[in-house]
Amino acid sequence: MNEPINFHFKVDGSNFISAGEASVNVKKLLRQVGIAPDIIKRVSIAMYEGEINMVIHANGGTADVNVYPDKIQIILEDVGPGIPDIDQAMQEGFSTAQDNVRSLGFGAGMGLPNMKKYTDMMKIESEVGKGTKVTMEVNIP
Amino acid sequence: MDIITLQNKLGLKALNISDPTREVHGGYCGDLLSWVMGRATDEDAWITIMTNNNIIAVASLADVPCIIICEGCEVDDELLNLTRDKGINLLVSEDSEFTVAGKLYGLLNN
Ligand SMILES: Nc1ncnc2c1ncn2[C@@H]1O[C@H](COP(=O)(O)OP(=O)(O)OP(=O)(O)O)[C@@H](O)[C@H]1O
Ligand SMILES: [Mg+2]
Numbered sequence: 001m002n003e004p005i006n007f008h009f010k011v012d013g014s015n016f017i018s019a020g021e022a023s024v025n026v027k028k029l030l031r032q033v034g035i036a037p038d039i040i041k042r043v044s045i046a047m048y049e050g051e052i053n054m055v056i057h058a059n060g061g062t063a064d065v066n067v068y069p070d071k072i073q074i075i076l077e078d079v080g081p082g083i084p085d086i087d088q089a090m091q092e093g094f095s096t097a098q099d100n101v102r103s104l105g106f107g108a109g110m111g112l113p114n115m116k117k118y119t120d121m122m123k124i125e126s127e128v129g130k131g132t133k134v135t136m137e138v139n140i141p
Numbered sequence: 142m143d144i145i146t147l148q149n150k151l152g153l154k155a156l157n158i159s160d161p162t163r164e165v166h167g168g169y170c171g172d173l174l175s176w177v178m179g180r181a182t183d184e185d186a187w188i189t190i191m192t193n194n195n196i197i198a199v200a201s202l203a204d205v206p207c208i209i210i211c212e213g214c215e216v217d218d219e220l221l222n223l224t225r226d227k228g229i230n231l232l233v234s235e236d237s238e239f240t241v242a243g244k245l246y247g248l249l250n251n
Contacts, residue, residue: 020198044202110175
């Protein structure tokens with residue numbers, strides 16, 4: 001009963017230029033299943049920031065979006081380097097982004113704060129050398 | 142203010158207009174994508190000098206009514222095709238970000 005609608009994406013870690021594709025698709029898919037525009041915006045922005053982080057910090061990963069009647073859940077998983085200090089990573093302005101991605105406009109250290117700002121729940125599980133799993137939820141009123 | 146009025150009043154070159162009905166009631170200046178993502182609203186013209194493909198995803202998700210590329214920065218065909226695919230209004234100014242923002246501010250507050 002109440003099985004969520006699932007959208008699954010592989011996020012390519014080798015292409016900075018086309019990064020964000022999955023999130024742009026999710027925006028379209030959520031519109032098709034009739035989700036309200038303000039909810040779609042919050043979900044797709046939060047997912048975009050997480051997707052970009054997997055591309056620039058973790059060499060890609062997977063993204064799952066689960067649509068429940070009362071909430072939308074986003075799960076991003078990678079087998080990248082992990083985050084040694086999550087509290088520090090959450091601070092506005094903290095970034096370890098390299099010069100090549102900074103020149104594309106990434107590396108402000110605002111991605112994780114944006115994800116927190118736009119979602120009702122956010123959980124980061126990370127182990128150095130193993131990878132990172134970010135779970136976010138946006139409630140549907 | 143609609144996009145065509147904005148284009149005329151600021152003397153912008155329109156590289157792609159997918160939706161001329163979009164309304165601009167403010168602006169957001171920024172070249173760091175996460176700042177734009179977190180702060181720009183769906184009534185803000187996004188004023189920037191960034192011209193790599195990533196700006197299209199940001200404009201689409203932040204749902205800004207248009208992007209104004211400043212300093213006459215060169216836009217390649219790939220970006221142009223993306224604006225058409227994703228329905229993003231893209232305009233170019235020879236002015237600096239400061240000047241474009243100043244002119245837009247004046248227009249919207251008179
Ligand atoms: N999936 C991840 N794997 C490993 N490290 C990560 C991951 N996501 C975030 N980080 C670490 O957390 C830091 C802060 O992330 P955040 O998204 O806030 O900023 P940023 O990606 O550096 O810049 P911005 O998002 O503003 O472009 C990153 O610089 C990186 O060190
Ligand atoms: Mg980031």
